[in-house]
Amino acid sequence: MKTLGLSHVLQILTCILLLTPSFSKDDRKIYIVYMGEYPKGVEFTESLHTSMVQSAISRKLAPDTLVHSYKSFNGFVARLTKEESERMKEMDDVVSVIPNRVHSVQTSRSWDFLGFPENVQRTKVESNTIVGVLDSGIWPNSSSFTDEGFGPPPQKWKGTCHNFTCNNKIIGAKYFRLDGVFAQEDIISPTDNIGHGSHCASTAAGNSVSNANLFGLGSGTARGGVPSARIAVYKICWTNGCETADILAGFDAAIMDGVDIISLSVGYAGVIHVEYFQDVFAIGA
Template identity: 55%
Template sequence: MGHNTLDDASASSLHLSMLQQVIGRDSANHMLQRYNMLQRYTKSFHGFAARLTEEEAAKLSGMEGIVSVFPSRMNKMATTSSWDFLGFPITAKRSTKESDIIIGVFDSGIWPESPTFSDKGYGPPPAKWKGICEANFTCNNIIGARHFKADGMYDPKEFKSPRDDDGHGSHTASTAAGNIVSNANLLSLHSGTARGGVPRARIVVYKICCTTRKKAITGAKSRR
């Protein structure tokens, strides 16, 4: 409906009135709000989303004050297409300086054996890097890895190292700087080429999110 020139109450009243004219005046307002009126937009622009038949949508499109009426679309999740969707295709021109970029990830750790973190084709770490990789895996394009736990208490399912406990840290790191991996998929669904935003960048991971810490935080909240 274009630029919003009404206050929220006036816009709400107008939206319901127009919708009521479209689907029938015998419809009670509370039924409109619960079923037909899906969402109202009253901040940066003026309009609403509603559940309508094709005939009702056509009737609404002809009413005064309506700029356009268009149907919603059903979209599918496409995790291997995110960077293409954002306008950064795999064919984008890349700088030779990319491997000097260091991305720090503070999360649940990392799984270094994943193909997305392969060290194939990488040279030595940038000369400016002074960090270390600790514990039970060898660093590759992951040039630094450490874990922190102030209380020293570990759940039996936790790794006492920067190794990832639940996959979240690995997912985050690969989204930022994962290598190009062909035929990636989830349970054979939506196979495609997975890659990070800056595939040749170096990763430094700090494991600070742990299972027992999550439990402790939850317990602290419940005691308040």
């Protein structure tokens, strides 16, 4: 019987390794599994999502495979290979499996451009209105967000502030980065270091600030559409953009916290058409 040389053995082992599927962390990507609303009588349970992920994968469930479970709707975030995501699509009750994408911030024109006058009769109801702003966070030191003249938050409010000092104007502040990857420039808190979130928050519900100007030019009053409304911040956008899983986490938290209105100025970059059940903004809204 002919004995194989060492070089032949190494060649065989190399071929086996090349043909064996690899499921390292780098091969897995983040997907959002959307299942609509919870069935009647079924409360939120993470164990349901854990068992579904376990059924889809062909290996031991790693601790970071199930990244996040949503609460206001039936869905979760998981690290899966392409093949595992395809298996997940075939499961009962799964509406869609959405790849985690990066979206870009967008904005709108001012209230003055829209023709809304500054001096209108206000009601006390407006102070009980909570606007949830899903964006790049908020800059709390701006005059647009001081709480002078504001009473305590409405009793209906269930939100909290994470790594952030709130007041009676900014009554909630949370941030989401489900993949745990931050850029060096990112501030790991609801604080805004981009500016877009602060702009959108002040446009929706910023206080009236007199003598606002740009280096002495264009002096006037800066104000939001409803200056007496409260603001709850959900930071979903970072230096590299806004990821799908974080956007849905922001929607989810805002709904659970009890906001009255959600403001979102984020959209697809260069995408003309997205299927309804693949559209993170349609699902969240």
